[in-house]
Amino acid sequence: MTGAVPNAPQPRFAPGSRIRVKDDRPEHLVRIHIRTPHYVRGRSGTVQRVLGAFPNPEALAFNRPAEPRVLYHVLFDQPPVWDEGQAGDTLLIELFEHWLEPEEA
Amino acid sequence: MSTPYKAPSAENIALLEKLVAALKRRGIVTEEEIARRRETAERASPETGARMVARAWTDPAFRELLLRDGTAAAESFGVSMKGNPPLGVLEDTAEVHHLVVCTLCSCYPRAVIGYPPHWYKSAAYRARAVREPRAVLAEWGTVLPAGVQVRVVDSTADYRWMVLPLRPEGTEGWSEERLASLVTRDHLVGVALPGATAGAAAAA
Numbered sequence: 676m677t678g679a680v681p682n683a684p685q686p687r688f689a690p691g692s693r694i695r696v697k698d699d700r701p702e703h704l705v706r707i708h709i710r711t712p713h714y715v716r717g718r719s720g721t722v723q724r725v726l727g728a729f730p731n732p733e734a735l736a737f738n739r740p741a742e743p744r745v746l747y748h749v750l751f752d753q754p755p756v757w758d759e760g761q762a763g764d765t766l767l768i769e770l771f772e773h774w775l776e777p778e779e780a
Numbered sequence: 781m782s783t784p785y786k787a788p789s790a791e792n793i794a795l796l797e798k799l800v801a802a803l804k805r806r807g808i809v810t811e812e813e814i815a816r817r818r819e820t821a822e823r824a825s826p827e828t829g830a831r832m833v834a835r836a837w838t839d840p841a842f843r844e845l846l847l848r849d850g851t852a853a854a855e856s857f858g859v860s861m862k863g864n865p866p867l868g869v870l871e872d873t874a875e876v877h878h879l880v881v882c883t884l885c886s887c888y889p890r891a892v893i894g895y896p897p898h899w900y901k902s903a904a905y906r907a908r909a910v911r912e913p914r915a916v917l918a919e920w921g922t923v924l925p926a927g928v929q930v931r932v933v934d935s936t937a938d939y940r941w942m943v944l945p946l947r948p949e950g951t952e953g954w955s956e957e958r959l960a961s962l963v964t965r966d967h968l969v970g971v972a973l974p975g976a977t978a979g980a981a982a983a984a
Binding site (some may be wrong): 679710711712714726727729732746750753757759760761763764765766767768769770771 | 876
């Protein structure tokens with residue numbers, strides 16, 4: 676139950692940037708509270724909006740020092756994620772910056 | 781699609797009482813704070829969200845504020861947002877309809893809609909809304925006009941999301957109060973559309 680933190684780090688991605696969500700499974704290695712759904716890991720999307728910076732929930736949930744991380748609203752096309760749905764349908768998901776990389780990388 | 785409600789066990793209640801007693805002993809919470817929090821939680825209801833929607837339909841400046849800073853818009857309705865996550869509001873258009881789900885847990889804009897219904901927290905809704913939103917909408921009796929795209933909003937992190945639905949046709953000249961009476965919790969989550977599916981919210 677925390678609000679956006681002041682003195683937020685500069686966002687790495689601007690609205691309109693194409694990104695890819697890291698295809699990572701850190702929960703297999705350490706105790707961590709992850710807010711990145713499995714179904715979107717490894718998928719490409721478009722940054723819609725910068726939502727501010729929030730304490731990193733992955734550390735906060737275990738009472739470890741939680742660095743502020745920039746949170747984005749990212750838009751994905753629905754059909755390639757689930758192989759269902761209609762063309763034009765989309766998914767809008769809040770994702771933290773350390774889960775995102777430029778699409779071409 | 782709802783999950784039957786299970787009352788907390790005696791062990792769970794005893795555990796909660798011990799936890800609260802320990803927090804009070806250490807000065808982390810007081811009885812007054814708990815009472816105040818409980819009062820706020822019980823006062824929260826979808827009527828607040830409905831009034832905000834009706835205001836946005838009739839007042840362009842408020843609509844602009846609601847979409848830019850939902851938290852400030854809620855506070856202007858007397859909702860105390862201190863200690864609450866920021867509120868984000870997503871506007872339906874003639875091209876896009878929003879449906880809110882929290883696949884990871886049950887994030888919900890409680891400050892302006894109150895407690896989530898049991899179906900919102902059910903594994904079935906959480907799994908299906910994101911995967912086959914059109915089938916879920918159809919089961920609610922919600923018919924989207926042809927060509928409208930579905931945008932599923934997975935509430936995964938620090939915001940809480942509410943939908944600003946389209947104002948129904950045939951409501952020209954209505955007062956804000958009368959407009960607010962059209963809007964229910966289901967419209968604010970996006971499983972139904974105001975004015976379009978009267979009496980279809982049987983799954984609640």
